Amino acid sequence: MSGRLAVIGLGPGDARFLTPEAADEIAGADALYGYAPYLARLPEQAGQARHASDNREEIARASAALDHAAGGARVAIVSGGDPGVFAMAAAVCEAIDSGPAAWREIEIRVVPGITAMLAVAAAVGAPLGHDFCAISLSDNLKPWDLVERRLDAAASAGFAIALYNPASKARPWQLGAAFDRLRQHLPPATPVIFGRAVGRADERVTVAALADADPAHADMATLVIIGSAATRAIARRGLPPLVYSPRSARA
Numbered sequence: 001m002s003g004r005l006a007v008i009g010l011g012p013g014d015a016r017f018l019t020p021e022a023a024d025e026i027a028g029a030d031a032l033y034g035y036a037p038y039l040a041r042l043p044e045q046a047g048q049a050r051h052a053s054d055n056r057e058e059i060a061r062a063s064a065a066l067d068h069a070a071g072g073a074r075v076a077i078v079s080g081g082d083p084g085v086f087a088m089a090a091a092v093c094e095a096i097d098s099g100p101a102a103w104r105e106i107e108i109r110v111v112p113g114i115t116a117m118l119a120v121a122a123a124v125g126a127p128l129g130h131d132f133c134a135i136s137l138s139d140n141l142k143p144w145d146l147v148e149r150r151l152d153a154a155a156s157a158g159f160a161i162a163l164y165n166p167a168s169k170a171r172p173w174q175l176g177a178a179f180d181r182l183r184q185h186l187p188p189a190t191p192v193i194f195g196r197a198v199g200r201a202d203e204r205v206t207v208a209a210l211a212d213a214d215p216a217h218a219d220m221a222t223l224v225i226i227g228s229a230a231t232r233a234i235a236r237r238g239l240p241p242l243v244y245s246p247r248s249a250r251a
């Protein structure tokens with residue numbers, strides 16, 4: 001008997017960001033799996049089991065949810081933002097790829113959500129209005145020299161860059177090293193946006209120039225966007241700057 005596994009994006013913050021599709025999937029699930037703070041965002045529902053786990057246990061969480069679904073249940077795994085962006089959807093696919101044949105019969109539904117970079121970009125204007133890329137600064141799942149090569153390639157190719165996982169207590173120096181690296185490719189005035197806890201009550205968004213961007217402004221709840229050489233910050237009296245990347249570029 002094979003069940004159904006939905007991998008659901010909750011969006012960046014409070015319930016306003018949850019899509020109606022995600023809300024329907026959550027309401028119809030027999031059991032919810034996820035990182036404890038994400039589950040805590042959702043109201044308890046009678047008869048619905050909850051399995052909270054630690055942030056680092058993604059493959060174990062995916063496997064437990066797949067086992068549960070393989071028994072015929074409707075199971076949901078929740079992720080912050082979008083489940084396909086540095087999150088559970090890839091972990092579920094990896095687990096199926098190397099797991100028992102029975103898991104391939106489970107109906108898998110990935111439900112998209114608003115990813116952090118889009119929420120942060122929207123808070124300041126349109127810094128991702130032209131070509132851009134997303135890089136996780138975490139070196140837990142890839143070596144640091146690969147991160148550096150990707151930063152060099154992206155900045156020199158003219159992409160604006162969204163940096164996920166810019167810093168944590170265990171990774172205190174990586175963002176400073178990334179800024180040093182990017183200063184070799186980009187003008188000192190390039191806008192850098194720090195978006196912390198966007199979509200939540202304690203949201204804080206600030207804009208700095210790359211020359212004096214302070215890595216201490218970022219923690220694990222922060223997403224950092226570094227503009228391309230073409231990205232502009234429009235100063236406004238009494239209002240925060242409007243940051244945008246023009247829609248056209250020259251060779």
Ligand code: SAH
Pocket residue numbers: 012013079080081082083084085086087114115116117120163164165166195196197198199200219220221222223224
């Ligand atoms: N799946 C998530 C990303 C998970 S990686 C998504 O699509 O948004 C975790 C990183 O996402 C954090 O370190 C931070 O860089 C970013 N992030 C998640 N929620 C955020 C929020 N509300 N505000 C700012 N950054 C956020």
